[in-house]
Amino acid sequence: MTIFAIDDTDKAPFAGILPAAPKPFVLGNGEGEKSLVFDQLFTILLSADETEDQFGAFTMQGNRGDRIPAHTHLKTHEIFYVVDGEITVWMDDTADYHSKTTLTTGDFAYVPAGTVHAFQIHNSSKVFGCGTAGFERFFHAMGQKSDLTEPAGIYVPDFEVMRAAGEKYATVFQPDFQFRD
Numbered sequence: 001m002t003i004f005a006i007d008d009t010d011k012a013p014f015a016g017i018l019p020a021a022p023k024p025f026v027l028g029n030g031e032g033e034k035s036l037v038f039d040q041l042f043t044i045l046l047s048a049d050e051t052e053d054q055f056g057a058f059t060m061q062g063n064r065g066d067r068i069p070a071h072t073h074l075k076t077h078e079i080f081y082v083v084d085g086e087i088t089v090w091m092d093d094t095a096d097y098h099s100k101t102t103l104t105t106g107d108f109a110y111v112p113a114g115t116v117h118a119f120q121i122h123n124s125s126k127v128f129g130c131g132t133a134g135f136e137r138f139f140h141a142m143g144q145k146s147d148l149t150e151p152a153g154i155y156v157p158d159f160e161v162m163r164a165a166g167e168k169y170a171t172v173f174q175p176d177f178q179f180r181d
């Protein structure tokens with residue numbers, strides 16, 4: 001279980017958007033805790049606070065862009081489900097599995113903790129993600145709070161902010177990793 005302080009700076013600015021307790025709720029299209037990270041708009045739909053530290057859920061919307069560099073989540077299992085669009089996902093478990101797959105609408109990828117991965121958006125895309133509880137606010141840690149409904153503009157976090165977010169959320173960036181594909 002991941003325990004963060006109650007005044008966690010990654011969630012405090014979003015207080016009141018989600019119930020922060022395991023109660024039923026609904027969100028309309030575009031609602032949730034929203035952050036711009038680089039040119040991608042993340043919307044947190046569900047966090048560890050609503051699921052008793054079991055899982056979190058979010059969407060990522062983005063337009064064609066550069067590859068998000070290789071990185072590994074040491075403790076987080078995550079998924080990519082393409083709601084709309086086209087992305088390529090690279091995965092390498094540094095043992096017997098490696099792949100480079102282009103996912104289009106309806107396709108799915110599972111990235112277990114410890115798997116080196118990267119992805120690139122080809123067309124305007126919306127991706128649904130779900131992961132180990134707590135990880136969802138990694139995107140708030142790196143990004144800037146937003147009221148956008150579609151991705152627009154760019155927010156580039158300072159390297160030190162990215163490094164600190166990586167440390168807090170057990171994520172290692174490996175920009176020099178060579179995928180086998």
Ligand SMILES: O=C(Oc1cc(O)cc(O)c1C(=O)O)c1ccc(O)c(O)c1
Nearest residue numbers: 037060068078079080081127128129130
């Ligand atoms: O976009 C996703 O993840 C990331 C985006 C970034 O700009 C930097 C990152 O380090 C990541 C990351 O995965 O760590 C993303 C999108 C959709 C989805 O289902 C995911 O599981 C991750």
